[in-house]
Amino acid sequence: MTYSYYPGCTLKTKAKDLDVYARRAAIALGIELEEIEEWQCCGGVYPLATDEIASKLSSVRALNAAKEKGQDLVTMCSACHHVIKRVNDDMANVSDIQMRANNYMELEEPYQGETSVIHFLELLRDKVGFDKIKEKVVNPLTGRKIGAYYGCLLLRPSKVMAFDNAENPSIMEEFIKAIGATPVVYPLRNECCGGYISLKEEERTQDMVTKIVESAGGAQAESLITACPLCLYNLNKNNSKVDMPVYYFTELLAEALGVKEEVEG
Amino acid sequence: MQEQVKTISGVNPYKCMKCGKCSASCPSFNEMDIKPHQFVSYVLNDDLEALLNSESIKQCLTCFACVERCPRDVKPGNLIDTVRQMVVRKRGAELLSPEEVTQLLDPELPQQLLVSAFRRYRR
Numbered sequence: 001m002t003y004s005y006y007p008g009c010t011l012k013t014k015a016k017d018l019d020v021y022a023r024r025a026a027i028a029l030g031i032e033l034e035e036i037e038e039w040q041c042c043g044g045v046y047p048l049a050t051d052e053i054a055s056k057l058s059s060v061r062a063l064n065a066a067k068e069k070g071q072d073l074v075t076m077c078s079a080c081h082h083v084i085k086r087v088n089d090d091m092a093n094v095s096d097i098q099m100r101a102n103n104y105m106e107l108e109e110p111y112q113g114e115t116s117v118i119h120f121l122e123l124l125r126d127k128v129g130f131d132k133i134k135e136k137v138v139n140p141l142t143g144r145k146i147g148a149y150y151g152c153l154l155l156r157p158s159k160v161m162a163f164d165n166a167e168n169p170s171i172m173e174e175f176i177k178a179i180g181a182t183p184v185v186y187p188l189r190n191e192c193c194g195g196y197i198s199l200k201e202e203e204r205t206q207d208m209v210t211k212i213v214e215s216a217g218g219a220q221a222e223s224l225i226t227a228c229p230l231c232l233y234n235l236n237k238n239n240s241k242v243d244m245p246v247y248y249f250t251e252l253l254a255e256a257l258g259v260k261e262e263v264e265g
Numbered sequence: 266m267q268e269q270v271k272t273i274s275g276v277n278p279y280k281c282m283k284c285g286k287c288s289a290s291c292p293s294f295n296e297m298d299i300k301p302h303q304f305v306s307y308v309l310n311d312d313l314e315a316l317l318n319s320e321s322i323k324q325c326l327t328c329f330a331c332v333e334r335c336p337r338d339v340k341p342g343n344l345i346d347t348v349r350q351m352v353v354r355k356r357g358a359e360l361l362s363p364e365e366v367t368q369l370l371d372p373e374l375p376q377q378l379l380v381s382a383f384r385r386y387r388r
Contacts, residue, residue, distance in 0.1 A: 047350075
């Protein structure tokens, strides 16, 4: 199984763990992730104003690169996934955006949303299968009580993201089961961590994060997993109340597959 | 101006039945001077000046809880971000400056945070 892969800026810098452990796990699972050439930053946020075109072009370039290879496009970071998936939806369904973006791009063949965008978690669920992962686990994380922190961007708006049930998701809990640990469902797992507001509003972010980690702790979770570098940062930086380590889901996957220590850096 | 907001946001405020679910779902409700459901009414009443000057455009986290839960698919969050764009597209009206950011950096801060904040708060 070979896929085009879009890592994104933060996975090359502050969130290297999210990327490195995913690549090691992918090899162990027989998945080939081909990083697309000359990808550009997705912009971090999807531009909601429908007249924004320039800020969507980096996504279109990545989508078209995957199309030219005839591959699905795999994303790892929640924010990149959100942006690229929604731009792809525009390119397939909004004729004005499709026309204007293609006017800029001047491709040999116009891009019309042909590429499938799949998050690595969806790849694990739908292409590999959690049952298969279970079979390949050599170091099950038995006894560890882990809460899934979904946040916003993977789930909402569900009409476009089509990732999971936005109010009662289960994909990350299924993932936690597959690696041998015990999933802990807690009420605030799909609440916002504060996102970019943490830059200027520390107190607000602390309030929001405290509610989330107290909700997880109250349900007996001992740690959390996430797919988003900004969620991880906010949850770590703004929590002074509860002992609640936060991991990228890929780190625990690599650990369970016995490939965590394989190559350092 | 009402037409401009409707066109850029792609939102039809007439679909709103004022159930208030958007505001009930909003994590920034307490910090907003004009609540998400009121935002829709202000557009209906063509009172854009109040929206352009509202604290709400700085406080919206674009978490999409309002968009997800709206039973009429009005997308209040798209309206708020459109008004925010209309503000920051004006020269000198940015809500975040590079000078200010240098004071706010810390070593762990992910690039994603800066890119996102700049995209939402300035051109």
